[in-house]
Amino acid sequence: LAEDVYRPVAATSYAIDYFLWFYNTFGYHLENLILHGLNAVFLFSLVNLLTGDIFTSFFASVFFACHPVQTEAVSWISGRASVLFLFFYMWAIILYVRSLKDKRGDFRIWSVLIYTISLFTKEMAVTLPLVLVLYDIHFFGKETFRKKVIRYLPYVLVTVFYLFVRAFMLKRVSQCGWWGGTPYTNFLSALAVLPEYLRLLFYPATLCAFYPSRIVNSIADPAALSSIALLLTVFASIPFVFKRSRIISFGILWFFITLLPVSNVIPLKALIAERFLYLPSIGFCMILAAILALFHRSKTKYISAAAIILAGSIAISYSVRTMIRNEDWKDPVAISQSIVKVSPLNSWGYTSLGSALIGAERYMEAIVPLKKAISLSKNYSSPRNALGYCYLQLGQNEDAVSMFKEAVRMDPRNLDAITSLGIAYANLGSNGDAIKQFNE
Numbered sequence: 038l039a040e041d042v043y044r045p046v047a048a049t050s051y052a053i054d055y056f057l058w059f060y061n062t063f064g065y066h067l068e069n070l071i072l073h074g075l076n077a078v079f080l081f082s083l084v085n086l087l088t089g090d091i092f093t094s095f096f097a098s099v100f101f102a103c104h105p106v107q108t109e110a111v112s113w114i115s116g117r118a119s120v121l122f123l124f125f126y127m128w129a130i131i132l133y134v135r136s137l138k139d140k141r142g143d144f145r146i147w148s149v150l151i152y153t154i155s156l157f158t159k160e161m162a163v164t165l166p167l168v169l170v171l172y173d174i175h176f177f178g179k180e181t182f183r184k185k186v187i188r189y190l191p192y193v194l195v196t197v198f199y200l201f202v203r204a205f206m207l208k209r210v211s212q213c214g215w216w217g218g219t220p221y222t223n224f225l226s227a228l229a230v231l232p233e234y235l236r237l238l239f240y241p242a243t244l245c246a247f248y249p250s251r252i253v254n255s256i257a258d259p260a261a262l263s264s265i266a267l268l269l270t271v272f273a274s275i276p277f278v279f280k281r282s283r284i285i286s287f288g289i290l291w292f293f294i295t296l297l298p299v300s301n302v303i304p305l306k307a308l309i310a311e312r313f314l315y316l317p318s319i320g321f322c323m324i325l326a327a328i329l330a331l332f333h334r335s336k337t338k339y340i341s342a343a344a345i346i347l348a349g350s351i352a353i354s355y356s357v358r359t360m361i362r363n364e365d366w367k368d369p370v371a372i373s374q375s376i377v378k379v380s381p382l383n384s385w386g387y388t389s390l391g392s393a394l395i396g397a398e399r400y401m402e403a404i405v406p407l408k409k410a411i412s413l414s415k416n417y418s419s420p421r422n423a424l425g426y427c428y429l430q431l432g433q434n435e436d437a438v439s440m441f442k443e444a445v446r447m448d449p450r451n452l453d454a455i456t457s458l459g460i461a462y463a464n465l466g467s468n469g470d471a472i473k474q475f476n477e
Contacts, residue, residue, distance in 0.1 A: 041212040041306070043203045046158040047118040065114045072120040073111045077102035079127035080319060084326070086134050087176055088284050092333050096348045097326035101319055105241040105358040109311040112366040113246075118159040119315040125155035126162050126316070133169055137177055149191045156199040161298045161316055163199070166192040171290055175283045211304040217252040225253040227301035229260035230309040231267060234296070237314060238321045241355075244362055245379045246372050247386055250308045284327045292320030325351070369393035377406070384413035388420040391427075400427045418447040422454045429461055437461040 050068070058064030081098035088094065101107070110119035129152040136144035155162040166189060173185065204210055215223040229251065237244070253261050271289060279286040299305060299313040307313075332344035365375040370393040376386030387410035394403035404427055410420035425440030441458035444451055459474030 041207065041209065042118075042160070043206045044118050044157065044159055046154055047121055050117060050121055062114065065117075066112070069111050069114065069117060069120050072117075072124050073102065073107065076120060076123050076127060079124070079131060080322070083127060083131055083134070084284070084323060086131065086138070087172075087287070088327075090330055092348075093284065093323075093326045093330040095326075096329060096352070097319075097322045099352045100322040100325055100355065103352055103356040103359055104238075104318060104322070105244060105355060105362050106237050106311050106314050106318060108244070108359055108362045108366060109246060110315040112363050113312075116312050116315075119161075119312050122155050122159035122162050123316055125151050125158060126165060129155060129165060130168060130172070134172065145188070145191075149195060152192060153195050153199070156195065160203070161295070163196055163298055164295045164316075166196060167294050168291065171287060171294065175279070175287045212306045213304050215304055216250065216301060216308060217254060222252060222254050223301060223304060225256060225258065225261045226251065226308060228264045229253045229258065231264040232260070233309060234314060234317075235267075237311060238318060241358060243379050244311060244365075244375075245383075246311075246365075246376050247380075247383065247389065248307075248309045249380060249383050249385070282327060282331070285324050288320040288323030288327065290320070291323065292317045295320065369396060373406075382413060384410045384417055384420065386410075387413065388417070388423060391420065391423050395423060395426060395430075398430075400430045403427050416447050418444040418451055418454065421447070422451060422457070425454070425457060425461070429457060429464075432464075434461045434464040438465070 051065075054065050054068060077098045080101050081094045084097045085091065085094040110116040129148045132144045132148035132151065135141065136148060152162065152165055155165070169189065169192065216226045217223055233248075251260075256262070256265075271293075275286060275289065278289065296313070296317045299310075301308060326348070329344045329348045333341050333348075335341050335344070365372050370390065373386060373390035373393045376383055377390060380386055387406040391403040391407035391410065394400070394406070404424065407420045407424040407427065410417070411424065414420065421440050422444040425437045425444060428434070428437035428440060438458065438461045441454050441461060444454035445458060448454065455474055455477050459471045462468070462471035462474060
């Protein structure tokens with residue numbers, strides 16, 4: 038599906054959808070919704086296995102199911118890899134837990150096999166062995182080091198095998214170069230997005246399909262300092278929390294461990310994205326439900342009732358916000374408009390809006406956002422290429438030539454811009470120049 042990801046299971050799911058639904062997008066969306074619902078059921082089962090508490094299990098799964106931050110992974114058809122890998126990921130964990138509780142070795146074999154499927158669906162599944170270690174520390178008790186190694190070894194071997202196959206198939210490890218040009222600036226820039234992730238979970242009022250990247254060059258930057266302070270505070274409190282609530286401690290560490298693959302330790306094309314929270318958000322939902330459960334177990338009936346009312350209110354507010362947010366995902370124009378509304382200086386958002394309007398053959402309307410994108414970017418070829426295409430469709434060939442030349446200057450290997458420049462020359466009767474572009 039893309040040159041920098043290797044997700045054969047996700048690709049196969051699209052092939053099946055295409056066989057069943059052809060270009061009817063209803064079927065593609067339906068599968069995403071079904072998988073998301075099943076993931077919520079798996080979360081209920083897992084938390085119930087860990088705590089035996091119906092209140093915590095129910096509201097953890099409800100918060101996960103209706104949290105607005107999930108809309109990118111679920112409502113966007115291209116988010117399929119997120120909902121599909123988590124289905125296998127949660128299934129594998131539950132089988133592992135059941136294998137220990139019921140002493141069923143066959144469950145562990147199935148757990149390893151299903152984990153393998155999860156890996157070949159999306160890269161974020163690599164955290165599962167660490168989550169299993171986390172489970173053992175919190176809920177399984179003491180045993181010999183040898184037994185632990187034997188139990189974890191199949192998961193580690195499968196992970197190593199997957200990483201080898203992925204590197205072989207892609208001929209690369211990272212999706213892009215270091216953010217800011219060095220490992221140091223990459224680390225600081227990635228670290229600085231942590232408060233934004235927490236903001237999205239605690240207060241998902243403003244959501245954006247594309248967040249502009251901010252490069253942090255100094256550890257003295259307030260964003261970097263606040264993230265470091267947050268991490269130190271959280272990890273210093275873990276021993277205290279561990280003694281008082283295993284499920285809250287488990288949820289905290291789940292969030293940070295499962296965020297690792299998208300924390301740009303190995304550079305990705307995005308510093309931050311809402312779909313990256315699909316797996317880590319489970320930790321947040323566990324924590325929130327467990328805290329409310331503490332009040333629900335109060336001997337004072339008013340406090341217990343207040344906990345239920347508050348949990349229900351949170352679930353309803355999440356649901357309403359999710360329904361509103363889903364309207365943004367109804368078509369390319371709507372989601373692009375939502376980006377520039379939230380982030381009015383986002384050049385990528387204006388380019389996306391212009392491209393969406395071109396797709397709807399609204400060429401005159403597309404010119405305005407594309408010019409805005411160009412004014413906000415110095416070396417971004419895409420809006421120039423798109424604006425050139427608008428001029429080409431409107432018969433303004435001289436303007437088209439000017440835009441395509443800029444696009445080619447910024448990206449000499451941009452095949453679309455080179456070809457379109459040839460077409461614009463041909464329309465002007467400059468056949469020699471046109472042939473030169475086509476030969477190129």
